[in-house]
Amino acid sequence: MDKESFRQYGYQFVDWMVDYFAQIEALPVKLHLRPGEVRKKLPEKPPAQGESMDSVFKDFQDIILPGISHWQHPSWFAYFPANNSPPSILAEMLTAGIGAQCMVWQTSPAAAELEEVVMEWLRQMLGLPEGMAGVIQDTASTSTLVALLSARERATNFHANLKGIQNTLRVYASEETHSSIEKGVKIAGYGKENLRYIPTDDKFAMIPEKLEESIVEDKNKGFQPACVVGTVGTTSSTAVDPLASIGKICRRHDMWFHVDAAFSGTAAMLPEKKWMFEGVEYVDSFVFNPHKWMLTNFDCSAYFVKDSGTLIQTFAVHPEYLKTGVDAEVKNYRDWGIQLGRRFRALKLWFVIRYYGVKGLQKIVREHNRLAEMVKDWVKQDERFELMAPVPVSLVCFRLNDGRDEDQLNELNKEFLERLNRTGKLLLTQTSLRGKYVLRMSTAARLTEEKHVREAWELIRSTAGEVLS
Secondary structure: OOOHHHHHHHHHHHHHHHHHHHHHHHHOOOOOOOOOOOOOOOOOOOOOOOOOOHHHHHHHHHHHHHHHOOOOOEEEOOOOOOOOOHHHHHHHHHHHHHHOOOOOOHOOOOHHHHHHHHHHHHHHHOOOOOOOOEEEEOHHHHHHHHHHHHOOOHHHHOOOOOOOOOHHEEEEEEEEOOOHHHHHHHHHHOOOOHHEEEEEEOOOOOHHHHHHHHHHHHHOOOEEEEEEEEEOOOOOOOEEEHHHHHHHHHHHOOEEEEEEEEOHHHHHOOOHHHHHOOHHHHEEEEEEEEHHOOOOOOOOOOEEEEEHHHHHHHHHHHHHOOOOOOOHOOOOOOOOOOOOOOOOOOOOOOOOOOHHHHHHHHHHHHHHHHHHHHHHHHHOOOOOOEOOOOOOOEEEEEEEEEOOOHHHHHHHHHHHHHHHHHHOEEEEEEEEEEEEEEEEEEHHHHHHHHEEEEHHHHHHHHHHHHHHH
16 A cells, blocks of 8 residues: 555544544444354455455445444443543554554663653552552453462462462452453462452452451461452442451461452542542552543553562563663563563553543543432432442442342343343443342443433333333
């Protein structure tokens, strides 16, 4: 492609993106396709000869786009958001154009130093302890795996005189923890059987006393407690584990304390939400995802660690072909995680923070929380509905409840959710809390405004009437 064609299609694609955002509200949030519907429209063999960009782009619009769920839709109330924003998109374009490989300082000095600065900005914005160092990973699942591997490294070194220590290390997390914890425990070599789930209270938060009982019990049986994973904002209900109490237990038992705040961590910018993070000074590592609630394109996971020496010891290798003359003076982020090759993720985060500013980001997060409070109040005021969990941030968990037994209520709410989503006017998802089928409504999409939430609630109310009749 010559430069003028590149320029032509570049302008055309930017225009398309602008129009997409302008028209997205008129699109169905999610189309209801059957598996294989998109694939059968695609040729089985690759083209022998190159095709025109006009032809490729037409197929994108005619085949691919109709099979896309519109995550940026203002009526996207499902899962958690994967927000983007115009400044982030523009930075991603520059990143793709530059095509930098950011594995060590020497391969992209500005990328390494910008990442260092932006992560320090984030540390300040969230109020994390001074001295914690940050690095950008791809996802929270990877960040948690990095924490688990670091905890294993420290525990193995601490108990180096014990044979077979690897098979006795234990990890603890609440019964509401994210599924990535179990996956990370398996990948890190602890073994699924060495992950212990700790009971939760009526707010779905870990019970510290139950945690310590489990730790003491395991020690008496010859196990070595290595790591506790706490959560600020569980996936099912945004429950908040008591960090201070858990952190003190970890200190008493020489354990690594990792905190998963993948979605809710962005709320740490707000003074009124600091209660959620009380005790953060006890944590060894902390992760949150700017690609969820901080308007930064996926993927961008911010991982902070107190002891970067253990982190580097866990991951550093020094083949001759990667050595440089400045290694002792710089941060080579290839030693801060699993990947060798690294994208220039810091650029889009830098664009977002500079464009919106801290106050602008705070305003957006506050508004999303306000919208959730509105929904919570509506749920409580309508006797057909039941609020199923506290609402610390921008997620409301609720269900229909007309007095049927639990099995019948589960089936009722499953039908209720399916009817809502079939309209194409919104998208909600479900979870299970204490075996109860629960609808989740997240109000944190960038384009979501009060009018969209009110329209969604009217649809929820009218559909409830249909289902109950």
